[in-house]
Amino acid sequence: MVGLFSRTVVAATVRMPKWFVGWVSRRYVAGSTLEDAVGIMKRLSSEGACFTIDVLGEEITSIAEAQYFLDEYVRVVDAITEHKLDANLSIKPTAFGLLVDKEQGMVNIEKIVRMAHERDMFVRLDMEDHRVTTDTIQVVLDLHKQGLTNVGTVLQGRLFRTLDDINELEVELGPAADYRICKGIYLEPEDISYTGYQDIVDATNACIDRMLAAGAYCSIASHDLPVIKYATSALESYGMGPGIADPRPNAGKVRNFKGPGYEFQMLLGVRGPMRRKLAAAGHRTRVYIPYGEKWYEYSIRRLKENPTVGAQVAKAFLMPWSNRP
């Protein structure tokens, strides 16, 4: 019943004028400009958060389109430095051309990672759908081989392959591996991924445990209580926690200007109270800040993908004061 209500609201919303979608999404998207993103980060800094910035857009159709992202991320790096923000970059490999021209795509990603390296900044490669999983991991391996250790990828708990990927990355990178682990937003085919809620939670938790056992840096990106609870008790079992230097004997020295071996990450506008609770307990919490001209496409995708969003749209409409980023 709730699912039907939610789908109906979402179906109605995506047919609404652009301004209405913009109003609903202002909670999840910092705005269309870098200045909007800087404003939000300055405000959320007072809540003890740090940030990762995503210039909205993905899967370009011609390699020339990558230039927009190259230019915009240069501006992002400058803004982080100028405003002394505790922030790093999240990039989508397909926005740099990984699917249209693999070689040039890799060159483009290297340019960003190198530029960030010169400013002591970390770059996270967001993980897109299964067409690019292997290549995205390969980019990280290639860049580490070139001494660019300020880069790490995202792994998706729902994919069957992920535990093997962690094992392989442990061999290749050792404790310099730096992950964001999430459930995975793409609804992948059932021959390569778990599709049921509990299976996805269990698989994601198993990955968290494996990453911690490997001495890697582990960013737990979930708003789901069972995952967060599992992660906090797994951290405890490794003697890790707020204010404690990473006690794992195999922990890496490369920590990319971040916390002691782990952090929690959440999307802008989602589960703020839970994030603030984690921050108040002393955990490092990072907010994913999407902004850019492509805010409309991103918002429509989010509206269609998350079955709970319908209820949130209704809440924003009925209680407009609750709809703030």
Ligand code: FDA
């Ligand atoms: P779940 O979906 O069960 O959500 C728990 C609750 O959180 C929901 O009931 C709802 O209340 C709230 N919620 C979650 N997502 C919401 C949303 N978008 N809007 C409103 N409410 C929401 N995926 C991927 O494939 N590649 C990637 O690179 C990333 N990167 C990434 C970075 C960060 C910082 C986060 C937090 C997440 C990602 N993801 C991602 C997305 C991730 O894979 C996953 O799809 C979502 O986080 C939702 O899964 P949860 O674990 O939050 O649980």
